[in-house]
Amino acid sequence: MSFDDDELQRTAELLNDVFGHDHPLTVDALRWYYAANPAGPAAVGRVEDDRRRLGNYALVPQRFVSPTGEVRVLGVGVDLAVSPEARGGGVFRRTVEDSYARAIEAGHDGILGVANANSAPRMVATLGWRSLDPLPVTLTLPVGSGARFEVFPVDGSDGSRIDAVLARGFRPEESPGFAPEWNPAMLRWRLTRPGFRYWLHVSEGLVVVSTRTRVAGVPFGVVLKTLARSGSIDHPSGGEVAASVARTHRTPLVIHWGRTPWVRYRGLPLPQSRMPSPLSLVLHRHHEGFDESAFELSAFEFLDFDAY
Numbered sequence: 520m521s522f523d524d525d526e527l528q529r530t531a532e533l534l535n536d537v538f539g540h541d542h543p544l545t546v547d548a549l550r551w552y553y554a555a556n557p558a559g560p561a562a563v564g565r566v567e568d569d570r571r572r573l574g575n576y577a578l579v580p581q582r583f584v585s586p587t588g589e590v591r592v593l594g595v596g597v598d599l600a601v602s603p604e605a606r607g608g609g610v611f612r613r614t615v616e617d618s619y620a621r622a623i624e625a626g627h628d629g630i631l632g633v634a635n636a637n638s639a640p641r642m643v644a645t646l647g648w649r650s651l652d653p654l655p656v657t658l659t660l661p662v663g664s665g666a667r668f669e670v671f672p673v674d675g676s677d678g679s680r681i682d683a684v685l686a687r688g689f690r691p692e693e694s695p696g697f698a699p700e701w702n703p704a705m706l707r708w709r710l711t712r713p714g715f716r717y718w719l720h721v722s723e724g725l726v727v728v729s730t731r732t733r734v735a736g737v738p739f740g741v742v743l744k745t746l747a748r749s750g751s752i753d754h755p756s757g758g759e760v761a762a763s764v765a766r767t768h769r770t771p772l773v774i775h776w777g778r779t780p781w782v783r784y785r786g787l788p789l790p791q792s793r794m795p796s797p798l799s800l801v802l803h804r805h806h807e808g809f810d811e812s813a814f815e816l817s818a819f820e821f822l823d824f825d826a827y
Contacts, residue, residue, distance in 0.1 A: 522554040533572040537600040548713040564618025573605040574614030583697040596632035629804040633824045639799035651800035659773045659786040661765045662758025668720040673710045690747040694780040696817030720763045724753035731768040740764035742775040744822035757784035777820035
């Protein structure tokens with residue numbers, strides 16, 4: 520499907536109008552997400568009226584793998600938007616159904632949606648999707664100094680060192696259930712997202728991705744992804760990870776959302792309503808060969824979709 524400048528500009532105008540982003544989406548940012556993904560281009564459902572974009576829903580392909588080697592290609596649903604001028608006229612359903620058709624043509628097994636509190640119940644009740652259990656949001660307590668980690672800002676200054684870290688690769692998830700498949704090419708692509716800054720925290724056994732943010736004016740370090748390095752079972756604790764993140768971003772508070780088998784992030788549970796991004800997970804299958812009732816996530820964190 521087309522991802523030319525004109526097409527992406529109409530998409531950006533709709534998304535910026537609907538969501539009012541503090542930092543407006545650009546054509547370059549959408550091209551990066553929709554077209555440059557090593558797993559393949561996004562399947563984007565669209566509704567238009569005389570070249571005016573009324574609805575948009577992008578399904579960004581991601582491979583999910585189980586410990587037995589079963590693979591499911593799911594479109595991670597992002598950028599679901601309907602123009603305020605078109606609400607109530609069936610544009611929501613037409614947009615989602617157009618995304619179904621494009622995803623099936625691309626060979627996706629289903630959709631993993633990360634929706635807001637308004638969209639998720641509607642997708643379950645109206646479209647027949649399955650709601651997945653919410654994942655915990657934890658205010659993680661730093662323990663120690665975090666000295667077991669070397670920290671690299673992803674800004675081009677340590678490119679050769681980062682390449683050496685990534686070249687070793689990552690261990691596949693071993694817990695029951697499905698986890699996103701990460702490899703060096705996927706992580707390199709994800710860390711080049713326009714307009715965002717990331718840091719790598721590297722120990723003998725882990726590669727952790729972090730960033731910083733503010734919630735209600737309060738600064739936080741954020742754990743975005745926890746990956747185990749190939750050839751090692753030496754995994755620092757969640758408190759040690761939090762200490763490295765807190766030290767790097769000079770924040771006393773560190774947030775982790777999601778699930779990972781490699782580290783247990785202990786601390787205070789936070790209500791999802793306090794987080795800046797929608798965190799409701801919903802699932803849809805495209806064919807009967809995909810048993811959505813048996814699909815459970817063993818790992819899923821912020822970097823697995825577009826929160827940061």
